[in-house]
Amino acid sequence: MRQTSSLTILRRSLATPVILILLLVAFAILSWAVGSRPFNQTIIDMLVQVTLVTGLYIFIGNSGVISFGHAAFACLGGYVVAWTTIRPIMKKNAMPGLPDWLMSMEIGWWAAAGLAALWAALWAGIFGAILMRLSGIAASIATFAMLAMINAIYSNWSGVTGGTSSIVGIPIIRSVWPYLGVASLAVIVAWAYSISRQGLILRAARDEPTAARASGVDIPRARLIAFILSGAVMGAGGAMLALSIGVVTPNSFYLGLTFTTLSMLVVGGMASLSGAVLGVLILSSLIQALRWLEAGVQIGDTTFALPGGVQEIGLGLVMILILMFRPAGIMGNRELNLPRRR
């Protein structure tokens, strides 16, 4: 019986990741077809955000606990890339305190991203074991305290992280395909988790904590599994972020990143994987459109340009309006799917 039921859930929900990945592929092909460098970078940023927000969704969406701390895992991942891909000669100047084996290490981007995911997952496990006993707003604040702690350590541990100054020299990947691959992988992981036994258990605990507990669900354990998995995806996302811009600083993985990713998730629909991906696509497109307007648009003989700061104000207003009319986000808790056959 169980075999058939899990096969059914697989068949019913398989369309969601396929549609989402096709959407991402469409954006990637668009950037390849257009071929302009700034546009390419825009699409890469978007794919990196998809990875990060999907990682955030794995924990927040399934557990219902808002985490302010996931940017910390992106930070851990980003610095792993800095430690393992920068030329040893350059590393010696920026981060003299690294141990010898790490100092001489120079590996490919995919190995670095994998290590980043593992390193982030390790710390997610350690922090999660302590934090997952909390729920509600106390858990949110505790995750924020974790973020602030990791940020304080990385900002001051000068020998190993270069302190608050930026670490340059990460080999930048300009091709869109690696980012597409990692983002698609993140979507697949998130989907597979959400239909797995553990994912279903955690969502049951989110919607009916008392009943779930009475049925023998160990809520802290279920949350811990989601926390580690989402930490790993965030770590990989942080690694891709570092590879896309070639620079890491502790503050590029702090409050700014926390709030952009969280906003994209909530605007898209916190409890839905499609919401996570669509939230990124919609808000990034909006940000991009406003940036173009700020730079100036040629209409006839005159150039219309918005004054600086309008981009962010516009973004804030649109977010408020979306949430006003769709408090559960654009997707609510539904997923993109094929129309159900009768």
Next chain:
Amino acid sequence: MSALQIIFDALSLGSLYALGALGIALIFGVMRLVNFAHGDVIAFCVFALLWPSVDAIAIVFAGNLPWFLLIPFVLAMGAGLSVLCELVVFRRFRNTNPATMMIASFALGFVIRYFLLMLFSSRPKSIALLPELSQPVTVLGARMPLLQLITILVTVGVLLGLTIFLRRTRFGLEMRAAAENFTMARMLGVRANRVIMVAFALSGALAGAIALILGSQTGTANIVMGANVMLMAFIATVIGGMGSLAGAVLAGFLLGATATLLQALLPPEARAFRDAFVYGAVILVLIFRPQGILSAGGMKERV
């Protein structure tokens, strides 16, 4: 540094956090909104003093008012902006889930911050706000700026005033009832809109008070100047017990004391990591008292 000096430092830093935490707890109590825009209201109040001048070394316009007009002006600006936020935005978010409200308040804070950026640019401006307050005074053998003493006294005054307001007036009674159980309070004849409006006005006025203290302490106006106080205040509200005003104040002072003590007592090579220790302490408090130090009734989550 003498022990007395440390105590005064702790009290004045704690005062700032306590005032901020009160501003957040007041609103959380009546509508379960974690108001991330609070920090930006603080920044707005500072810049209200500069308007309409946008020069780098600002010719303070409203800041030139004598203090007995200046203080009410800033408090009124804070209260006004806060009430405006309620009327235009938050009123439409009643009864939505806390995450949505939180992100909405964050988006609103974003709008306020970049509105300031558009007018004043992101460069910090130097302002001379109440310069006579930075003169040193000697109290019980400890030397400190007069401002530090005034900060502590003002906070004590505000706390006393607020306590009297909450305990002795009809509005206060309604607010306490609403914080305890909003639905029940409404059924017993408390008018929701009025209570929420008063909460926002008080919270905004508290933001104004913080703006005055920060502005005269640092001598600069910066569009992100409220952010740090807001984060600490937010943490204080949670570890104090969400919805409990006394808890928020107590936790604010505790945070200030912890930060100051660690600064004074840690060995120099570990001092850079002070914040990591403070946040570690926050996690510890939450593990042992997840409902906060003084938890308000009806706020406990059972699972």
